[in-house]
Amino acid sequence: MQQYLLSLLLFTPLLAALLSLFLPATSTATFRIITVVVNVLQVMFLLVLLLNYQAGAGLQFVELKPWITLNMGNWGILKASYFVGVDGLSLPLVALAVFILFIATIASWKITQNVKGYFILLLILNAAIIGSFTALDFLLFYLFFEFMLLPMFFLIALWGGPKREYASIKFFLYTLLGSILILIVMIALYVSVHDPSTSGQLVHSFNLLHMADASNFISTSVLDPHRALQLGPFSARTWAFLLLFFGFAIKLPMVPVHTWLPDAHVEAPTPISVILAALLLKIGGYGLARIAFPIFPDAAFHLGWFVGLMGVISIIYGGLNAMASKDLKRLIAYSSVSHMGFVLLGLASFTAEGTAGAVYQMFSHGLISAMLFVLAGVLADRTNDRTISHYSGLAGKMPTYTAFILVAFFASLGLPGFSGFIAEIMVFLGAFKSAGLGGPLHESLAIVATLGLVIGAAYYLWTLQRMFFGPLNVKGDFSVDQLSDLNRREYFILLPLALAILFFGIFPQPLMSVIDPYAQHFAAFVLETGKNLTLTP
Numbered sequence: 190m191q192q193y194l195l196s197l198l199l200f201t202p203l204l205a206a207l208l209s210l211f212l213p214a215t216s217t218a219t220f221r222i223i224t225v226v227v228n229v230l231q232v233m234f235l236l237v238l239l240l241n242y243q244a245g246a247g248l249q250f251v252e253l254k255p256w257i258t259l260n261m262g263n264w265g266i267l268k269a270s271y272f273v274g275v276d277g278l279s280l281p282l283v284a285l286a287v288f289i290l291f292i293a294t295i296a297s298w299k300i301t302q303n304v305k306g307y308f309i310l311l312l313i314l315n316a317a318i319i320g321s322f323t324a325l326d327f328l329l330f331y332l333f334f335e336f337m338l339l340p341m342f343f344l345i346a347l348w349g350g351p352k353r354e355y356a357s358i359k360f361f362l363y364t365l366l367g368s369i370l371i372l373i374v375m376i377a378l379y380v381s382v383h384d385p386s387t388s389g390q391l392v393h394s395f396n397l398l399h400m401a402d403a404s405n406f407i408s409t410s411v412l413d414p415h416r417a418l419q420l421g422p423f424s425a426r427t428w429a430f431l432l433l434f435f436g437f438a439i440k441l442p443m444v445p446v447h448t449w450l451p452d453a454h455v456e457a458p459t460p461i462s463v464i465l466a467a468l469l470l471k472i473g474g475y476g477l478a479r480i481a482f483p484i485f486p487d488a489a490f491h492l493g494w495f496v497g498l499m500g501v502i503s504i505i506y507g508g509l510n511a512m513a514s515k516d517l518k519r520l521i522a523y524s525s526v527s528h529m530g531f532v533l534l535g536l537a538s539f540t541a542e543g544t545a546g547a548v549y550q551m552f553s554h555g556l557i558s559a560m561l562f563v564l565a566g567v568l569a570d571r572t573n574d575r576t577i578s579h580y581s582g583l584a585g586k587m588p589t590y591t592a593f594i595l596v597a598f599f600a601s602l603g604l605p606g607f608s609g610f611i612a613e614i615m616v617f618l619g620a621f622k623s624a625g626l627g628g629p630l631h632e633s634l635a636i637v638a639t640l641g642l643v644i645g646a647a648y649y650l651w652t653l654q655r656m657f658f659g660p661l662n663v664k665g666d667f668s669v670d671q672l673s674d675l676n677r678r679e680y681f682i683l684l685p686l687a688l689a690i691l692f693f694g695i696f697p698q699p700l701m702s703v704i705d706p707y708a709q710h711f712a713a714f715v716l717e718t719g720k721n722l723t724l725t726p
Contacts, residue, residue: 206312220308228291245706248274265391272326277707296460310340328395349456356456363449370436381410401483430488433481440473454522459566466558474532490719493629500533508644517575535616539628539716543619545708550612560686572667582661607694
């Protein structure tokens with residue numbers, strides 16, 4: 190069974206979604222149970238995966254099967270494969286996805302409108318997310334990447350807040366634009382890369398491992414790293430990197446292509462906000478680390494300062510917008526923009542520390558943002574009001590809720606003892622070290638980025654003081670009697686998230702031992718290959 194673990198993770202939710210199509214819509218409890226059973230099975234598959242994973246051994250649990258083979262005549266043969274596997278980059282994100290999707294299912298227990306459609310879309314989204322984190326064939330990755338768009342669009346548009354149509358269309362258009370940019374580069378790579386395992390006939394490959402090897406590019410092709418075809422001010426490879434960068438940066442999201450995120454978060458139902466913040470944003474960072482940087486290390490090296498600068502701008506700008514936000518969900522959404530800027534800064538450092546910090550940040554932020562949005566949803570469920578200024582003195586009325594808020598806020602602002610601190614300190618170490626190792630980042634970027642920590646502490650502590658301390662008082666169209674403390678279901682959701690945040694903040698080594706071999710290989714490969722290809726005439 191071990192050789193098919195990733196396929197089991199992928200196709201179990203799809204099979205459950207297919208089964209659910211044939212059940213009557215009135216069987217609402219059945220759809221919830223089916224989804225929970227799928228989540229439990231995925232947890233079991235994940236445990237087997239983790240127990241058999243060997244840190245430092247590279248790609249593991251690889252499945253490579255023929256998928257599409259098409260003779261294009263003079264153009265050669267088109268070849269795409271069902272190629273999946275995990276390593277130190279994808280395994281933490283797959284584990285995060287399985288955990289968060291389980292949490293999202295429990296958080297969806299109160300969904301009463303069109304339950305059948307909701308849980309079928311949730312199962313499809315489940316498979317698309319796992320597929321994106323495991324695919325090693327560009328065409329297969331793109332299929333899963335696009336597959337996420339429709340279920341997320343409908344989950345926001347049908348189950349969201351008052352402005353859900355606007356938010357869902359904005360999300361769709363932004364994501365579609367990013368997908369088009371990525372598609373352009375995928376086609377250019379297809380015509381530029383050949384499969385080295387074949388001889389006698391030209392076979393074009395979508396294999397991401399082949400694309401990361403400069404020797405597999407066809408001589409005189411548009412993206413040949415030794416040809417340096419100029420298209421205006423940049424080479425074709427630099428343009429391709431920029432297209433990929435902005436395509437994935439929209440998903441991340443990065444300033445200035447971030448404006449879809451606050452609207453989507455504010456209008457999405459709580460479980461979908463959890464998935465959006467904890468998982469979908471990470472696919473942007475994953476795409477940069479898996480595709481953009483390894484395939485175009487020369488362009489990444491040349492533009493590393495720009496990537497780092499955009500990361501710092503996102504950190505500062507996202508934090509300032511969070512400070513100005515009046516809605517609790519919008520504040521958390523802008524904090525996500527700020528925290529994902531650290532991913533860009535870490536990757537752009539071209540150091541093992543920075544890369545490890547970027548991956549750790551994706552994992553850590555997935556846990557913290559999920560907890561934050563669940564907490565925002567708890568308050569909204571009771572009062573249907575997330576306006577920060579409408580609350581005061583909640584600590585006395587909701588003590589357990591306040592305790593979890595303290596954990597989530599302090600973890601998000603990077604307090605030592607929580608997972609966010611480990612991620613951010615690694616990113617800063619890498620950013621400060623980058624220039625000394627010949628990397629593209631100047632120490633000044635790391636210094637400016639530290640302002641993000643100060644801004645984060647400011648808006649979280651201000652929110653704590655305003656909402657939870659002082660005399661109990663509420664405003665708006667609700668009463669104090671509606672403010673009950675956590676129920677069992679909410680406690681069951683929040684406690685595992687809080688424990689995970691604390692565990693990976695105090696004991697980072699179990700996760701770091703998985704990430705570190707990948708981070709060292711990534712940093713060395715991108716830095717050295719980027720320098721060599723940049724110097725090649």
